[in-house]
Amino acid sequence: MKVVFIGAGNLATNLSEAMLSAGFEVLQVYSRTEESARNLGTKLGCLWTCDVSSLDSTANLYIISVSDKAISEVLDKLDVQNNEAVFCHTAGSVGMNVFEGKGFDNYGVFYPMQTFSKNKKVDFRNIPIFIEYSNNVARCVLTDVAEKLSDTVYVRDSKARKALHISAVFACNFVNHMYDISARLLEEHNIPFDVMFPLVDETAAKVHEMKPKDAQTGPAVRGDVNVMKEHLLMLEKEPELKELYELISKNIRKWGQ
């Protein structure tokens, strides 16, 4: 199966490398910026371009992996003369209906739910992939790709995928910001964040065995007002963090009762 990648960001980089390893042929890579296109093209050993209106028309699958807001625009500019090709995007938060009324027949969504960075490889076998499709042609192609990459493939509609995406924002993006705050507070005392690794790992491991609500510990759920007051004092000089601390603690307390 021949594939063209439209986009060269974190997800496109990780997905295209995984597909190459799994035996798919990547024909071409597009990115708006020349540097990104060249970098990924070089990495994959394929052609690259910055012109989305003149892509190779002989691929079986076009994977649109640009920022959520750019998908619709890219679809408008796309000019692939190939009725049998399948088109998909990879965004958790964008409905499949973004393809409607733009002259596509075989289309769908291919959403690997994971956090991707260019310089950290992830094992796709463990990543849940959520797919959705417009017809049987798209179903066959997207199912084939998903199952060759991952052990857990789900068919879910756009509504469920949006719920997954916002949940992932909390469980990943917001979690990472909590790590970041922790790291910065430690930095002020010249303590490296490494010291938190056992706690970070155990906190993640715990929710494999019990529900997050049962795993909740700390001053807020215990209602330890003295400790919370002292923490708020420590954050006096950082009003945003103080506000965040108060809001999260209030919510933990409320949910714990």
Add this chain to the structure above:
Amino acid sequence: MKVVFIGAGNLATNLSEAMLSAGFEVLQVYSRTEESARNLGTKLGCLWTCDVSSLDSTANLYIISVSDKAISEVLDKLDVQNNEAVFCHTAGSVGMNVFEGKGFDNYGVFYPMQTFSKNKKVDFRNIPIFIEYSNNVARCVLTDVAEKLSDTVYVRDSKARKALHISAVFACNFVNHMYDISARLLEEHNIPFDVMFPLVDETAAKVHEMKPKDAQTGPAVRGDVNVMKEHLLMLEKEPELKELYELISKNIRKWGQ
């Protein structure tokens, strides 16, 4: 070495079990509530009591592991006629000075930085333990216990420990609340939280390899306003979560710039 445990909560339960396994002799367990005292006493095969003013006076070490606000009160009631014994508490947020002026000579703090639940065993070898002491007697005893339990023992004063504690609240307690929110949002769509495990694990694994600020992904750091707007709409019925989403996103955006 003979030990008396004052407190029978999550930390006391985990620590006393680990000490028993490491060859320490637990003489007695105290808890304010009879049920907790009996449960832990039975688990450890030792005596238990609800009367803190009549503890066994022959122990070498008294570990005070009650809620942060109760430590001072417990110290006032304690009546142990033993000048050679060492007394310590296990609270990250309470200074060593809580012992001052109460007639103790050998005292200190023994803070294992981890999240403890009664029904989940943790491996103490990986837990960083932060100790602080009033004199050489306390130093010897606390160092000995810490090193028999863990591979990473640090000597840190109360100020540093308080910084560690508030950082741990963000990296653990608040992280867990993010998991909890994620789980509840999924529940509304009948999706089990299990589907998040690969993402949860990768998010934790990532910060072993790069700084949290470099690991940040998601709509907020990308400045993807459309996605954030849609997410806020999805949270319309839950004003607390909406406020939280806005505040965290604003902060991620600010720090990412």
